[in-house]
Amino acid sequence: MNASPPEGLAPPLAVLLELTHRCPLRCPYCSNPLELERARGELATGQWTRVLDEAAAMGVLQVHFSGGEPTARTDLEALVAHAAGRGLYTNLITSAVLLDRARIAALAAAGLDHVQISFQDSEAAGADRIGGYPGGHAKKLAAAREVKAAGLALTLNAVMHRQNLHHLPEMIELALDLGAGRLEVAHVQYYGWGLANRAALIPTRTQLEAATATVEAARVRHKGRLVIDYVVPDYYARRPKACMGGWARQFLNISPSGKVLPCHAAESIPGLSFENVAQRPLAAIWAQSEAFQRFRGTGWMPEPCRSCARAEIDWGGCRCQAFALAGDAALTDPACALSPHHGAVLALAEAESEAGREAFVYRQIGARIPA
Amino acid sequence: MTEGTLAPDCRPRLAPHVRLRFDAVRARQVLLAPERVLMPDETAVAVLQLCDGERSLAAIAAELAVRYQAPPAVVAADIAEMLQDLVDKGLVLA
Ligand code: SF4
Numbered sequence: 001m002n003a004s005p006p007e008g009l010a011p012p013l014a015v016l017l018e019l020t021h022r023c024p025l026r027c028p029y030c031s032n033p034l035e036l037e038r039a040r041g042e043l044a045t046g047q048w049t050r051v052l053d054e055a056a057a058m059g060v061l062q063v064h065f066s067g068g069e070p071t072a073r074t075d076l077e078a079l080v081a082h083a084a085g086r087g088l089y090t091n092l093i094t095s096a097v098l099l100d101r102a103r104i105a106a107l108a109a110a111g112l113d114h115v116q117i118s119f120q121d122s123e124a125a126g127a128d129r130i131g132g133y134p135g136g137h138a139k140k141l142a143a144a145r146e147v148k149a150a151g152l153a154l155t156l157n158a159v160m161h162r163q164n165l166h167h168l169p170e171m172i173e174l175a176l177d178l179g180a181g182r183l184e185v186a187h188v189q190y191y192g193w194g195l196a197n198r199a200a201l202i203p204t205r206t207q208l209e210a211a212t213a214t215v216e217a218a219r220v221r222h223k224g225r226l227v228i229d230y231v232v233p234d235y236y237a238r239r240p241k242a243c244m245g246g247w248a249r250q251f252l253n254i255s256p257s258g259k260v261l262p263c264h265a266a267e268s269i270p271g272l273s274f275e276n277v278a279q280r281p282l283a284a285i286w287a288q289s290e291a292f293q294r295f296r297g298t299g300w301m302p303e304p305c306r307s308c309a310r311a312e313i314d315w316g317g318c319r320c321q322a323f324a325l326a327g328d329a330a331l332t333d334p335a336c337a338l339s340p341h342h343g344a345v346l347a348l349a350e351a352e353s354e355a356g357r358e359a360f361v362y363r364q365i366g367a368r369i370p371a
Numbered sequence: 372m373t374e375g376t377l378a379p380d381c382r383p384r385l386a387p388h389v390r391l392r393f394d395a396v397r398a399r400q401v402l403l404a405p406e407r408v409l410m411p412d413e414t415a416v417a418v419l420q421l422c423d424g425e426r427s428l429a430a431i432a433a434e435l436a437v438r439y440q441a442p443p444a445v446v447a448a449d450i451a452e453m454l455q456d457l458v459d460k461g462l463v464l465a
Pocket residue numbers: 023024025026027029030031032067068069094095118363
């Protein structure tokens with residue numbers, strides 16, 4: 001293969017497979033694109049196993065089976081077994097509402113290393129309203145207990161926003177109660193569905209500060225028992241996060257139909273074209289495809305990033321957010337206080353968070369997104 | 372949990388969801404955990420390979436002190452510090 005990578009390009013560490021966009025839930029911050037892919041376009045089992053072979057051969061170490069809801073695919077066990085056979089660390093990212101004891105046992109037998117279950121709130125009424133799925137919370141609790149009973153490692157993923165942040169202490173208690181070794185407190189990120197619902201989700205600055213203090217105290221109190229990872233909404237930060245550890249540096253995302261993306265939201269950026277695993281080897285796409293090369297490294301950067309000491313620390317922040325907030329993916333992420341757009345973004349966040357809209361635009365195929 | 376260093380008689384082992392394995396592409400050992408990939412250096416790998424839940428911290432230190440011809444007390448202190456960090460991250464149980 002003549003896919004000679006750019007000088008010094010390291011292999012990716014992880015790949016996330018969106019096995020399907022089908023999901024019984026309708027979370028208003030879903031990370032799937034607004035334009036959801038249909039079931040008939042999904043890759044077949046044999047195509048996914050080839051992707052896993054190629055990923056392992058190029059140095060990928062971890063595979064995240066995600067979606068949509070990955071357990072909606074009946075070949076999930078076969079794919080997990082295949083990945084485990086290639087030495088890949090296997091992680092299942094699930095809403096858990098379709099998981100029962102038998103399925104969990106089959107996944108454990110296939111060699112699954114770890115399960116991450118998302119919770120929409122700490123109690124059923126709020127969780128079922130946010131997820132748009134009556135009865136979902138109770139199913140998640142039952143599934144989480146079965147995951148632990150099967151001896152699998154469990155992470156609880158708590159997606160937080162203005163309408164559930166008051167339950168953060170209870171979420172931490174829930175993680176302890178369920179025996180999770182790790183809790184991800186992830187503030188909603190505002191692209192795609194999250195952006196369409198920003199006015200209903202964005203926390204106030206006061207809420208955010210309280211949440212950060214709660215997490216810091218809980219980390220100390222539960223040290224050695226529960227690891228808490230914390231993803232902040234960077235609208236209120238002074239510097240942006242290093243989105244994906246830098247564009248096209250560590251991570252690959254593959255859509256249900258096989259499109260290879262540098263991050264799950266990359267399709268929100270107009271003018272980028274994405275190659276498909278059905279047409280080209282994964283290693284060649286990683287090394288050479290236009291979408292990966294476009295924002296890789298620091299060569300694309302404008303000022304103020306270009307001459308900034310943090311250029312190789314945060315990589316200029318998030319490209320999708322730069323497009324969403326400043327109208328151009330090739331600009332400094334407006335979450336950065338050095339961006340000329342930062343003041344306007346911060347003012348918008350504060351205004352929306354104080355206005356208190358509650359209604360959601362639920363995720364669904366063909367939903368109408370109000371402007 | 373108590374703060375500070377591990378007791379000499381504890382028997383450290385990798386947490387059940389953590390794997391140490393050789394990666395042929397990078398030609399090195401890698402430590403894999405949920406959402407984390409660590410690239411331990413040679414000394415850390417030597418320690419982790421002895422963390423089998425049977426050897427005590429003192430026994431691991433004694434073994435490595437011989438291997439690296441270093442004073443056992445110094446080796447023990449270094450290992451305890453390194454492992455404490457991994458315990459705090461939930462990667463090692465002790
Ligand atoms: S975020 Fe919600 S709707 Fe989207 S895939 Fe996950 S569980 Fe389903």
